[in-house]
Amino acid sequence: MLDDIIECTNQYIDSMPKKERKKYGQFFTSKETARFMAGLYNISDSKSKVSILDAGAGSGILSCALIERLDQIAFIQTIELTCYENDSNILELLKENLHTCQASSKKNIQIHIITDNYITSQYLDFNHMLGGNSHSKKYDFVIGNPPYMKIPKDAPEATAMPEVCYGAPNLYFIFAAMGLFNLERDGEMVYIIPRSWTSGAYFKRFRQYFLTEGKLEHIHLFASRNKVFDKEDVLQETIIIKVKKTHQTPKKVTITSSHSNNDFDNLASLTVPYGLVVSGNDYYVYLVTDEKEVSVLERLHRFNKTLPDIGLKMKTGLTVDFRNREILRNDAEEGAIPLFYAQHIKQGEVQFPIQKEHEYVVTEQKGLMQDNRNYLFVKRFTAKEERRRLQCGVYLSKKYPQYKKISTQNKINFVDGLIIEMSECLVYGLYVIFNSTLYDEYYRILNGSTQVNSTEINAMPVPDLDSIQEMGRELMKSKDMSENNCNMILERHCG
DSSP: HHHHHHHHHHHHHSSHHHHHHHOOOOOOOOOOHHHHHHHOOOOOOSEEEEEEEEEOOOHHHHHHHHHHHHHTTTOOOEEEEEEEOOOOHHHHHHHHHHHHHHHHHEEEEEEEEEEEETTTTGHHHHHSSSOOSSOOOOEEEEEEOOOOOOOOOOOOOHHHOTTTTOSOOBBBHHHHHHHHHHHEEEEEEEEEEEEESSGGGHHHHHHHHHHHHOOOEEEESOOOOSHHHSOOOOOEEEEEEEEEOOOOOSSEEEEESSSSSTTTSSSSEEEEEEHHHHETTTTTOOOOHHHHHHHHHHHHHHOOOOOOGGTTEEOOOOOOOGGGGGEESOOTTTTTTEEOGGGETTTEEOOOSSSSOOEOOOOOOOOOEEEOEEEEESSSSOOOTOOOOOOEEEEEHHHHOTOOOOBBBBBBEEEEHHHHHHHHHHHHHHHHHHSHHHHHHHHHHHHHSBBHHHHHHHTSOBOHHHHHHHHHHHHHHOOOOHHHHHHHHHHHHHH
């Protein structure tokens, strides 16, 4: 049954230009992935009738995979399937595929296809504007491969769900939030979505809603970024999540991983305490893949401070150079101040000048200047293949006494004192932390991208101020800025 549906879908993909499908954020699930997702549900033998929702159903691959599984379960007699799909190009194929599914099944299958906009047709109910209890139909199982598409912040779908949206959102997480809303209490939802929602300020509202109303039970990771969607050129870190609609926090989460979408028979599996995977006021989700990464989280979660708690904050560099070409200078001149780039960070220190073009600026704009004081500079971007994600350098103001002000290009971040300037030993202590293997591994678990995000760094657990200063003194005495030395210092002071 599923093979036929996949074959018809592949013919559709070949006939429909990609730019046409991109209008709907359409990427189709492979047969193996669909079967794996359908296999994640826990099906209680107390039910002879089940209801399924597949929003953004596309050609019906996921619906049919779940029906294929339910077909093997003797006690289930009736399956009620609701599919939302408003792309007129694929509606006929969806109807044909569901009819094939219905005809091949031994069960009583009732099918409803809704062509309304999945989000805007329910927004009054989602926002409690209809009074009393929810009026939307609730389902036992929700399955989905939602559209992946950025939309403007004033798009109808974004304004329909202010509780979960911030800035210009992506349809995939709006669908995930509505999917959870459409679940029965204790119902289960399995979605294949990008991993980007698991950290950062941008998705905070969504995480707060999603992980309060529901709880993660299973996460599946793919080691390869480009082997998840057959016939699709998608370079996106994708995960499968199973969520139960409950306020009761489970003790554990199962995390599995495979290399691609066709080796589900060769899974690595890990059971992790829930509090290690979903953590903190920001509800970050830590995607650990082995016991070593679990141990990294356990070590860091012993610290109960963050940078802002101890009077420090990471900020993003001030000057976007290509937007301010008129103020850039290649050489020092009257009134020019240094503009620091990622290239100035070398072997743990900030070196300047390095005969790079545009390493000075002449400006009166206060927003592009900062006081010449002690900082820790951290690169914002690194290449995927680089060994370390966190790369930093100590900046000491005393090395540049001729300047009252400096500027930083916005491809670096800097840690600064919120009230008073950081002492030298404090900057060196921060260097110990940021240059250690432990913190680099932690950041990689938290964030799958190559960008170092200041919001995430400011939420990161750190030792107390005294310990950081002590570590800094030890580093200054040793004059050894290596990662290995930082590891030993961190181990001695923080275990």
